[in-house]
Amino acid sequence: MGGTPFGKSLGDLGGSGRERARRRGQGQLEAQVLAALHHSSGPATAAWVQQRLGGDLAYTTVMTILSRLHAKQAVTRERSGRAYVWTPAADEAGLAALRMRRVLDGEPDRDAVLASFVSALSAHDEQLLRTLLDRAADDGPAPGTTDPDGPGHRDPSDHTHGG
Numbered sequence: 001m002g003g004t005p006f007g008k009s010l011g012d013l014g015g016s017g018r019e020r021a022r023r024r025g026q027g028q029l030e031a032q033v034l035a036a037l038h039h040s041s042g043p044a045t046a047a048w049v050q051q052r053l054g055g056d057l058a059y060t061t062v063m064t065i066l067s068r069l070h071a072k073q074a075v076t077r078e079r080s081g082r083a084y085v086w087t088p089a090a091d092e093a094g095l096a097a098l099r100m101r102r103v104l105d106g107e108p109d110r111d112a113v114l115a116s117f118v119s120a121l122s123a124h125d126e127q128l129l130r131t132l133l134d135r136a137a138d139d140g141p142a143p144g145t146t147d148p149d150g151p152g153h154r155d156p157s158d159h160t161h162g163g
Contacts, residue, residue: 033065034088043085
């Protein structure tokens, strides 16, 4: 489980390790922790993640990031003795989809956000999205999803966006 630390690709920012850690944003640190976990051959401890990131983050910082990722359901954890071992909850595409869903869930006007997103797609991406939506409609709801209004329910706003 050796190799090049993940934090080093950012270049030498100068200053102490804690100063460099403070300069990185929370999202950047979360991405680095997830990248380290994705390169692990199995569940990893916080100490392993800390070492993999080059050791410039405090152990408590790594634990905080892992706990935040766990709250966001981006990682899972399991007891191993007195510590936890951590595993990414999905592959990188799945994590990107989770981030997209969280952004959408945080917006008050979902229709406007989706309409804006779709209108900005390239022709290729639009066709891919249509194919995926058709496939999903044929297969039924995705695993782990439920329709709170029951099967076949359509939101009244669906007709405004070609749904």
